[in-house]
Amino acid sequence: MLVLTRKLGESIKIGDDIEITILLTKNDQVKVGINAPKNLEIFRKELLIEITDENKQAASIQGDLLNILKKK
Structure with missing residues (x-):
């Protein structure tokens, strides 16, 4: 993991296409653009973890339903 220190208004570039800018710091929060x-x-x-977990759960339920239908 690369750890960088940035001040308000400073940016980080990732490749040619991505730029992350520090927009606001307040208390223990940082707003990034x-x-x-x-x-x-x-x-x-x-949110990505939550979506992934819900998709896994939905796939498991679907698999269970398919197994029940196969048995009938």
């Missing part, structure tokens, strides 16, 4: 190509999906990690 991400400038990236429109075709690049950007998610908060906790």
